[in-house]
């Protein structure tokens with residue numbers, strides 16, 4: 317499966333007995349539709365541009381859709397294709413078998429691209445130029461690509477789908493090689509606005525009042541959209557992945573009652589508690605409950621996760637969360653005042669069958685497809701955080717893995733304060749003329765960073781394990797005057 321960007325060519329075969337007049341009026345209506353879509357595109361692009369999603373890799377992501385204007389001449393069909401960022405727009409056309417395909421490819425991006433389909437290639441197209449690609453006659457579906465190094469992997473593919481070829485119509489993509497269970501959305505597909513996406517609120521509220529925190533959570537297994545165009549079952553604490561964030565102070569009591577409404581044993585391990593594992597981390601059979609109580613003796617950010625074997629699989633399916641314990645306000649460890657606090661849970665993502673979820677063998681082999689913050693790849697590119705110049709933020713980070721390290725970096729910023737696993741690594745470093753560019757957290761480690769926005773702009777945060785950033789651990793903070 318691929319996610320089409322923009323409508324496929326809506327064309328009628330010529331020579332099908334259609335009168336010229338009716339054909340031109342039909343084309344007139346398609347042109348009108350095209351203009352309407354173009355107007356929406358202009359709006360979408362201007363909105364997106366104001367979010368300015370440039371990043372470390374230098375690409376600009378545009379959430380767009382555009383009409384493919386096609387011309388039909390006997391067995392020949394002509395489509396206009398635009399290059400916008402790392403996208404062909406549209407990125408898919410449908411043609412009847414035997415069609416000779418011609419593409420008018422315009423490069424609207426700021427860097428050079430090309431398009432190769434079978435033996436036909438445009439050669440490098442400079443920004444602003446249009447090249448006509450005579451792609452030949454198609455009797456079966458084929459995928460074309462931009463051949464510039466790395467661009468195919470970033471999502472620059474172009475599907476020619478032959479509609480009456482018989483059999484399976486989906487063009488042979490790379491999926492069969494990378495994941496036979498699910499289509500893995502490319503970066504291009506992940507940074508286009510899409511239906512059904514609801515950002516997970518990254519804001520971390522202050523701790524509720526009171527010293528006893530009592531909650532009842534049900535454990536369920538439910539189908540959710542976890543990446544653009546892909547739904548699969550996820551295993552959830554209290555209906556969400558990551559699970560609810562608990563927050564309190566040193567000395568507080570946490571009493572969590574879990575009801576297992578799933579289809580298998582589940583359990584929980586709160587790293588914030590020092591308890592007898594045999595009793596607290598016992599398996600909770602289907603239909604049964606367990607109350608897990610602990611007193612938080614130590615401040616910091618602590619992982620919790622399902623502790624049922626294989627734990628990698630239960631973590632990969634979403635059974636993770638964080639507990640934040642504030643240090644005493646009158647202590648040397650006290651948190652400073654900031655304008656906003658966020659919590660990002662970093663993780664790998666394993667796409668699988670919708671009814672199965674993450675595949676146990678692929679998890680065991682470390683064959684993850686994507687990465688994310690708060691259980692969705694690139695979600696804060698789609699829904700950027702917003703700030704004003706002068707704001708100081710604290711970003712709490714919890715790397716839940718199951719395996720990969722997080723090297724958290726914000727493009728254009730240095731960290732004044734970094735706290736990791738029980739202590740400040742640096743604090744108010746700007747006053748001393750030092751700072752930190754990235755904080756490293758292995759699986760199950762947590763911390764926070766603090767930084768201040770001195771200038772307006774779009775600040776992209778990434779896992780600077782760069783290929784993991786390219787798999788989804790990226791987001792944007794838009795700072796205005």
Ligand SMILES: [Cu+2]
Nearest residue numbers: 582622624630
């Ligand atoms: Cu579990």
